[in-house]
Amino acid sequence: MSESSVLDEVVRLIAEVVGEDVLLGMEITPETTFSDDLGLESIEFVALADRLRERYGAQVDLVAFLGDMDIDEIMAMTVGQLVDHIQSQPAAHG
Amino acid sequence: MADVTARGLRFHVQQLGSENTGPTVVFVHGLVMDNLSSFYYTLAAPLARNGIRTILFDLRGHGLSARPETGYTPQDSALDLLAILDELGVEEPVYLLGNSYGGVVAMHAALKAAHRVAGVVLVEAACAGQSGELWVEDIVNTLSVAALGLEFDRTGEQLLKLGQRKVAKLAGNADALLNRTSLIDDLVSGALLSESDLRQVACPVLGVFGAESELAGAAKDLDRLVPGCETHVIPGLGHTVLREATGELIKRVLAWLDAVR
Numbered sequence: 001m002s003e004s005s006v007l008d009e010v011v012r013l014i015a016e017v018v019g020e021d022v023l024l025g026m027e028i029t030p031e032t033t034f035s036d037d038l039g040l041e042s043i044e045f046v047a048l049a050d051r052l053r054e055r056y057g058a059q060v061d062l063v064a065f066l067g068d069m070d071i072d073e074i075m076a077m078t079v080g081q082l083v084d085h086i087q088s089q090p091a092a093h094g
Numbered sequence: 095m096a097d098v099t100a101r102g103l104r105f106h107v108q109q110l111g112s113e114n115t116g117p118t119v120v121f122v123h124g125l126v127m128d129n130l131s132s133f134y135y136t137l138a139a140p141l142a143r144n145g146i147r148t149i150l151f152d153l154r155g156h157g158l159s160a161r162p163e164t165g166y167t168p169q170d171s172a173l174d175l176l177a178i179l180d181e182l183g184v185e186e187p188v189y190l191l192g193n194s195y196g197g198v199v200a201m202h203a204a205l206k207a208a209h210r211v212a213g214v215v216l217v218e219a220a221c222a223g224q225s226g227e228l229w230v231e232d233i234v235n236t237l238s239v240a241a242l243g244l245e246f247d248r249t250g251e252q253l254l255k256l257g258q259r260k261v262a263k264l265a266g267n268a269d270a271l272l273n274r275t276s277l278i279d280d281l282v283s284g285a286l287l288s289e290s291d292l293r294q295v296a297c298p299v300l301g302v303f304g305a306e307s308e309l310a311g312a313a314k315d316l317d318r319l320v321p322g323c324e325t326h327v328i329p330g331l332g333h334t335v336l337r338e339a340t341g342e343l344i345k346r347v348l349a350w351l352d353a354v355r
Binding site for chain 1: 096106108110129130131132134135136139140142143152157158258259260263264337340
Protein backbone atom coordinates (compact mmCIF):
# COMPACT_ATOMS: atom_id res chain seq x y z
CA MET A 1 0.00 0.00 0.00
CA SER A 2 1.45 3.37 -0.95
CA GLU A 3 2.13 6.05 1.61
CA SER A 4 -0.45 8.42 0.15
CA SER A 5 -3.23 5.87 0.42
CA VAL A 6 -2.42 5.14 4.06
CA LEU A 7 -2.43 8.91 4.65
CA ASP A 8 -5.80 9.22 2.87
CA GLU A 9 -7.17 6.43 4.99
CA VAL A 10 -5.89 7.97 8.25
CA VAL A 11 -7.38 11.34 7.24
CA ARG A 12 -10.72 9.67 6.50
CA LEU A 13 -10.73 7.99 9.93
CA ILE A 14 -9.77 11.26 11.68
CA ALA A 15 -12.78 12.89 9.96
CA GLU A 16 -14.99 10.06 11.22
CA VAL A 17 -13.81 10.66 14.78
CA VAL A 18 -13.91 14.46 14.96
CA GLY A 19 -16.60 15.15 12.33
CA GLU A 20 -16.10 16.52 8.82
CA ASP A 21 -17.01 20.08 9.80
CA VAL A 22 -14.06 20.39 12.15
CA LEU A 23 -11.70 19.73 9.27
CA LEU A 24 -13.28 22.19 6.86
CA GLY A 25 -10.70 24.51 5.39
CA MET A 26 -7.87 22.51 6.89
CA GLU A 27 -5.46 20.42 4.90
CA ILE A 28 -4.04 17.46 6.78
CA THR A 29 -0.45 16.73 5.78
CA PRO A 30 2.15 14.36 7.27
CA GLU A 31 3.40 17.35 9.31
CA THR A 32 0.01 18.01 10.96
CA THR A 33 0.10 17.33 14.72
CA PHE A 34 -2.78 15.65 16.52
CA SER A 35 -2.93 17.97 19.49
CA ASP A 36 -1.87 21.46 18.38
CA ASP A 37 -3.08 21.41 14.76
CA LEU A 38 -6.09 19.09 14.90
CA GLY A 39 -7.06 19.82 18.50
CA LEU A 40 -7.72 16.13 19.06
CA GLU A 41 -8.69 15.20 22.62
CA SER A 42 -6.92 12.21 24.13
CA ILE A 43 -10.21 10.27 24.21
CA GLU A 44 -10.67 10.96 20.48
CA PHE A 45 -7.24 9.53 19.81
CA VAL A 46 -8.40 6.34 21.59
CA ALA A 47 -11.36 6.23 19.20
CA LEU A 48 -9.01 6.77 16.24
CA ALA A 49 -6.72 3.95 17.40
CA ASP A 50 -9.79 1.72 17.63
CA ARG A 51 -10.78 2.48 14.03
CA LEU A 52 -7.22 1.92 12.82
CA ARG A 53 -7.23 -1.47 14.51
CA GLU A 54 -10.50 -2.33 12.77
CA ARG A 55 -9.14 -1.13 9.43
CA TYR A 56 -5.64 -2.63 9.52
CA GLY A 57 -6.03 -5.50 11.99
CA ALA A 58 -4.32 -6.24 15.28
CA GLN A 59 -1.03 -6.78 13.44
CA VAL A 60 -0.55 -3.03 13.23
CA ASP A 61 -0.05 -3.36 16.99
CA LEU A 62 -0.86 0.19 17.95
CA VAL A 63 -0.94 -0.80 21.59
CA ALA A 64 2.75 -1.69 21.53
CA PHE A 65 3.51 1.40 19.42
CA LEU A 66 1.63 3.71 21.78
CA GLY A 67 2.70 1.79 24.88
CA ASP A 68 6.24 3.04 24.41
CA MET A 69 5.14 6.70 24.54
CA ASP A 70 3.49 8.75 27.25
CA ILE A 71 0.34 10.74 26.58
CA ASP A 72 2.21 13.98 25.87
CA GLU A 73 4.40 12.27 23.28
CA ILE A 74 1.37 10.64 21.66
CA MET A 75 -0.58 13.87 21.33
CA ALA A 76 2.49 15.76 20.06
CA MET A 77 2.89 13.15 17.31
CA THR A 78 2.40 14.09 13.67
CA VAL A 79 -0.02 12.34 11.32
CA GLY A 80 3.07 11.34 9.30
CA GLN A 81 4.61 9.47 12.24
CA LEU A 82 1.44 7.41 12.61
CA VAL A 83 1.30 6.76 8.85
CA ASP A 84 4.97 5.68 8.92
CA HIS A 85 4.24 3.21 11.70
CA ILE A 86 1.31 1.66 9.81
CA GLN A 87 3.42 1.68 6.66
CA SER A 88 6.26 -0.19 8.40
CA GLN A 89 4.02 -3.15 9.36
CA PRO A 90 4.09 -5.75 6.58
CA ALA A 91 0.66 -7.02 7.65
CA ALA A 92 -0.92 -3.65 6.89
CA HIS A 93 -0.16 -3.83 3.18
CA GLY A 94 -2.88 -4.78 0.77
CA MET B 95 -17.33 -2.58 18.57
CA ALA B 96 -16.33 0.11 21.08
CA ASP B 97 -19.95 0.76 22.05
CA VAL B 98 -21.80 -1.36 24.58
CA THR B 99 -25.44 -0.75 25.51
CA ALA B 100 -26.12 -1.39 29.17
CA ARG B 101 -29.03 -0.27 31.36
CA GLY B 102 -30.44 1.44 28.29
CA LEU B 103 -27.39 3.66 27.78
CA ARG B 104 -24.55 3.64 25.28
CA PHE B 105 -21.15 3.18 26.91
CA HIS B 106 -17.74 3.60 25.29
CA VAL B 107 -15.72 0.48 26.14
CA GLN B 108 -12.20 -0.50 25.15
CA GLN B 109 -10.43 -3.79 25.75
CA LEU B 110 -6.72 -4.46 25.51
CA GLY B 111 -5.53 -8.04 25.72
CA SER B 112 -9.04 -9.45 25.37
CA GLU B 113 -7.51 -12.73 24.16
CA ASN B 114 -5.41 -13.04 27.34
CA THR B 115 -6.14 -15.84 29.78
CA GLY B 116 -4.89 -14.10 32.92
CA PRO B 117 -7.09 -12.24 35.41
CA THR B 118 -9.47 -9.52 34.21
CA VAL B 119 -8.88 -5.97 35.41
CA VAL B 120 -11.64 -3.37 34.92
CA PHE B 121 -10.57 0.28 35.16
CA VAL B 122 -12.76 3.03 36.60
CA HIS B 123 -11.70 6.64 35.97
CA GLY B 124 -12.22 9.87 37.91
CA LEU B 125 -14.68 12.77 37.68
CA VAL B 126 -15.66 15.30 35.00
CA MET B 127 -12.46 16.01 33.05
CA ASP B 128 -11.35 12.38 33.26
CA ASN B 129 -12.21 9.42 31.00
CA LEU B 130 -10.83 6.00 30.05
CA SER B 131 -7.93 7.55 28.15
CA SER B 132 -6.08 8.16 31.44
CA PHE B 133 -5.74 4.36 31.75
CA TYR B 134 -5.43 3.64 28.04
CA TYR B 135 -2.17 5.59 27.89
CA THR B 136 -0.74 4.42 31.23
CA LEU B 137 -1.61 1.06 32.81
CA ALA B 138 -3.71 -0.84 30.28
CA ALA B 139 -1.14 -1.73 27.61
CA PRO B 140 1.65 -2.75 30.05
CA LEU B 141 -0.77 -4.91 32.05
CA ALA B 142 -2.15 -6.46 28.85
CA ARG B 143 1.42 -7.31 27.86
CA ASN B 144 1.69 -9.19 31.16
CA GLY B 145 -1.19 -11.48 30.25
CA ILE B 146 -3.99 -9.52 31.89
CA ARG B 147 -7.30 -8.95 30.17
CA THR B 148 -8.10 -5.25 30.54
CA ILE B 149 -11.50 -3.60 30.21
CA LEU B 150 -11.81 0.19 30.15
CA PHE B 151 -15.04 2.15 30.01
CA ASP B 152 -16.18 5.77 30.13
CA LEU B 153 -18.52 6.43 33.06
CA ARG B 154 -21.94 7.81 32.10
CA GLY B 155 -21.65 11.49 31.18
CA HIS B 156 -17.90 11.17 30.58
CA GLY B 157 -15.64 10.63 27.58
CA LEU B 158 -17.57 9.11 24.67
CA SER B 159 -20.36 7.51 26.72
CA ALA B 160 -23.92 8.84 26.73
CA ARG B 161 -24.79 11.71 29.07
CA PRO B 162 -28.24 11.19 30.62
CA GLU B 163 -29.62 13.85 32.97
CA THR B 164 -29.65 11.65 36.06
CA GLY B 165 -28.12 8.62 37.72
CA TYR B 166 -24.72 9.90 38.81
CA THR B 167 -24.37 8.33 42.26
CA PRO B 168 -21.47 5.87 42.57
CA GLN B 169 -24.10 3.20 43.25
CA ASP B 170 -25.52 3.86 39.78
CA SER B 171 -22.09 3.77 38.21
CA ALA B 172 -21.35 0.50 40.02
CA LEU B 173 -24.54 -0.96 38.48
CA ASP B 174 -23.48 0.40 35.08
CA LEU B 175 -20.13 -1.37 35.46
CA LEU B 176 -21.75 -4.72 36.36
CA ALA B 177 -24.22 -4.39 33.46
CA ILE B 178 -21.36 -3.72 31.03
CA LEU B 179 -19.62 -6.89 32.27
CA ASP B 180 -22.90 -8.77 31.65
CA GLU B 181 -23.04 -7.43 28.09
CA LEU B 182 -19.42 -8.45 27.50
CA GLY B 183 -20.18 -11.94 28.83
CA VAL B 184 -17.65 -11.64 31.66
CA GLU B 185 -18.82 -14.07 34.31
CA GLU B 186 -15.71 -14.75 36.36
CA PRO B 187 -14.87 -12.42 39.26
CA VAL B 188 -12.86 -9.40 38.14
CA TYR B 189 -10.36 -7.06 39.74
CA LEU B 190 -11.43 -3.41 39.77
CA LEU B 191 -8.89 -0.59 39.62
CA GLY B 192 -10.29 2.84 40.42
CA ASN B 193 -8.47 6.15 40.27
CA SER B 194 -9.75 8.96 42.51
CA TYR B 195 -13.58 8.94 42.31
CA GLY B 196 -13.33 5.72 40.29
CA GLY B 197 -12.11 4.04 43.47
CA VAL B 198 -15.34 5.02 45.22
CA VAL B 199 -17.34 3.41 42.39
CA ALA B 200 -15.15 0.29 42.57
CA MET B 201 -15.70 -0.06 46.30
CA HIS B 202 -19.48 0.32 45.89
CA ALA B 203 -19.38 -2.44 43.26
CA ALA B 204 -17.33 -4.70 45.56
CA LEU B 205 -19.97 -4.33 48.29
CA LYS B 206 -22.96 -4.58 45.97
CA ALA B 207 -21.75 -7.69 44.13
CA ALA B 208 -19.11 -9.34 46.29
CA HIS B 209 -19.28 -12.57 44.27
CA ARG B 210 -18.27 -10.73 41.08
CA VAL B 211 -15.34 -8.74 42.45
CA ALA B 212 -12.14 -10.63 43.23
CA GLY B 213 -10.24 -7.58 44.46
CA VAL B 214 -10.02 -3.80 44.35
CA VAL B 215 -7.11 -1.45 43.68
CA LEU B 216 -7.67 2.09 44.93
CA VAL B 217 -5.42 4.77 43.52
CA GLU B 218 -5.81 8.03 45.39
CA ALA B 219 -9.39 7.35 46.46
CA ALA B 220 -11.14 8.15 49.74
CA CYS B 221 -14.30 6.10 50.20
CA ALA B 222 -15.35 6.62 53.82
CA GLY B 223 -14.40 8.11 57.17
CA GLN B 224 -13.05 11.59 57.74
CA SER B 225 -10.82 11.47 54.66
CA GLY B 226 -13.87 10.65 52.52
CA GLU B 227 -15.97 13.43 54.02
CA LEU B 228 -13.23 15.98 53.41
CA TRP B 229 -12.83 14.80 49.85
CA VAL B 230 -16.53 15.02 49.01
CA GLU B 231 -16.76 18.49 50.56
CA ASP B 232 -13.75 19.64 48.59
CA ILE B 233 -14.82 18.15 45.26
CA VAL B 234 -18.40 19.43 45.55
CA ASN B 235 -17.11 22.95 46.27
CA THR B 236 -14.66 22.84 43.39
CA LEU B 237 -17.24 21.50 40.93
CA SER B 238 -19.92 24.00 42.04
CA VAL B 239 -17.57 26.94 41.47
CA ALA B 240 -16.55 25.51 38.10
CA ALA B 241 -20.20 25.01 37.16
CA LEU B 242 -21.03 28.66 37.84
CA GLY B 243 -18.02 29.88 35.90
CA LEU B 244 -18.83 27.71 32.89
CA GLU B 245 -22.47 28.77 32.87
CA PHE B 246 -22.00 32.51 33.19
CA ASP B 247 -18.77 33.10 31.29
CA ARG B 248 -19.82 31.01 28.29
CA THR B 249 -16.24 29.77 28.37
CA GLY B 250 -16.76 27.17 25.67
CA GLU B 251 -18.14 29.63 23.12
CA GLN B 252 -15.32 32.09 23.74
CA LEU B 253 -12.65 29.42 23.37
CA LEU B 254 -14.21 28.19 20.15
CA LYS B 255 -14.07 31.70 18.71
CA LEU B 256 -10.36 31.73 19.52
CA GLY B 257 -9.93 28.49 17.59
CA GLN B 258 -9.19 26.50 20.75
CA ARG B 259 -11.28 23.51 19.72
CA LYS B 260 -9.86 21.04 22.19
CA VAL B 261 -10.17 23.23 25.29
CA ALA B 262 -13.55 24.48 24.07
CA LYS B 263 -14.82 20.91 23.81
CA LEU B 264 -13.54 20.00 27.24
CA ALA B 265 -15.20 23.11 28.68
CA GLY B 266 -18.44 22.35 26.81
CA ASN B 267 -18.53 18.80 28.12
CA ALA B 268 -17.82 19.94 31.67
CA ASP B 269 -20.54 22.61 31.38
CA ALA B 270 -23.09 20.05 30.20
CA LEU B 271 -22.16 17.55 32.91
CA LEU B 272 -22.08 20.05 35.79
CA ASN B 273 -24.98 22.30 34.80
CA ARG B 274 -27.37 19.96 33.01
CA THR B 275 -27.14 16.69 34.93
CA SER B 276 -27.69 15.66 38.55
CA LEU B 277 -23.98 14.86 39.08
CA ILE B 278 -23.19 17.44 41.79
CA ASP B 279 -26.42 16.73 43.70
CA ASP B 280 -25.79 13.00 43.46
CA LEU B 281 -22.31 13.39 44.92
CA VAL B 282 -23.66 15.40 47.86
CA SER B 283 -26.39 12.90 48.59
CA GLY B 284 -24.77 9.56 48.15
CA ALA B 285 -21.09 9.26 47.34
CA LEU B 286 -19.69 7.98 50.58
CA LEU B 287 -19.61 4.58 52.20
CA SER B 288 -19.76 4.25 55.98
CA GLU B 289 -16.91 2.94 58.08
CA SER B 290 -18.95 -0.17 58.80
CA ASP B 291 -19.39 -0.67 55.05
CA LEU B 292 -15.61 -0.74 54.67
CA ARG B 293 -15.35 -3.35 57.44
CA GLN B 294 -17.63 -5.57 55.32
CA VAL B 295 -15.31 -5.57 52.29
CA ALA B 296 -14.48 -9.23 51.84
CA CYS B 297 -12.04 -9.10 48.92
CA PRO B 298 -8.36 -8.12 49.00
CA VAL B 299 -7.72 -4.38 48.57
CA LEU B 300 -4.58 -2.60 47.43
CA GLY B 301 -4.36 1.15 48.08
CA VAL B 302 -1.74 3.40 46.51
CA PHE B 303 -1.52 7.05 47.56
CA GLY B 304 0.75 10.07 47.23
CA ALA B 305 2.32 11.25 50.49
CA GLU B 306 1.65 14.91 49.65
CA SER B 307 -1.95 14.31 48.59
CA GLU B 308 -4.89 15.66 50.56
CA LEU B 309 -6.16 12.08 50.52
CA ALA B 310 -3.15 10.61 52.33
CA GLY B 311 -5.39 10.09 55.38
CA ALA B 312 -7.44 7.62 53.33
CA ALA B 313 -4.53 5.15 53.41
CA LYS B 314 -4.73 5.09 57.22
CA ASP B 315 -8.52 4.68 57.08
CA LEU B 316 -8.13 1.70 54.75
CA ASP B 317 -5.50 0.08 56.98
CA ARG B 318 -7.72 0.59 60.00
CA LEU B 319 -11.01 -0.57 58.48
CA VAL B 320 -10.55 -2.98 55.57
CA PRO B 321 -9.57 -6.48 56.65
CA GLY B 322 -7.53 -7.69 53.65
CA CYS B 323 -5.75 -4.47 52.84
CA GLU B 324 -2.29 -3.51 51.66
CA THR B 325 -1.39 0.18 51.31
CA HIS B 326 1.54 2.04 49.85
CA VAL B 327 2.22 5.75 50.19
CA ILE B 328 4.62 7.13 47.60
CA PRO B 329 6.85 9.93 48.89
CA GLY B 330 6.88 13.27 47.10
CA LEU B 331 3.69 12.73 45.09
CA GLY B 332 0.29 14.40 45.28
CA HIS B 333 -3.00 13.28 43.71
CA THR B 334 -1.38 12.48 40.34
CA VAL B 335 -0.02 9.03 41.24
CA LEU B 336 -1.48 7.39 38.12
CA ARG B 337 0.32 9.76 35.79
CA GLU B 338 3.52 10.37 37.72
CA ALA B 339 4.20 6.95 39.24
CA THR B 340 2.89 4.78 36.40
CA GLY B 341 5.86 2.38 36.49
CA GLU B 342 5.67 1.84 40.24
CA LEU B 343 1.91 1.36 40.04
CA ILE B 344 2.27 -1.33 37.37
CA LYS B 345 4.82 -3.19 39.51
CA ARG B 346 2.66 -2.93 42.64
CA VAL B 347 -0.47 -4.14 40.83
CA LEU B 348 1.30 -7.11 39.20
CA ALA B 349 2.92 -8.16 42.50
CA TRP B 350 -0.38 -7.78 44.37
CA LEU B 351 -2.27 -9.81 41.75
CA ASP B 352 0.33 -12.56 42.05
CA ALA B 353 0.00 -12.57 45.82
CA VAL B 354 -3.79 -12.57 46.10
CA ARG B 355 -4.70 -14.95 43.30
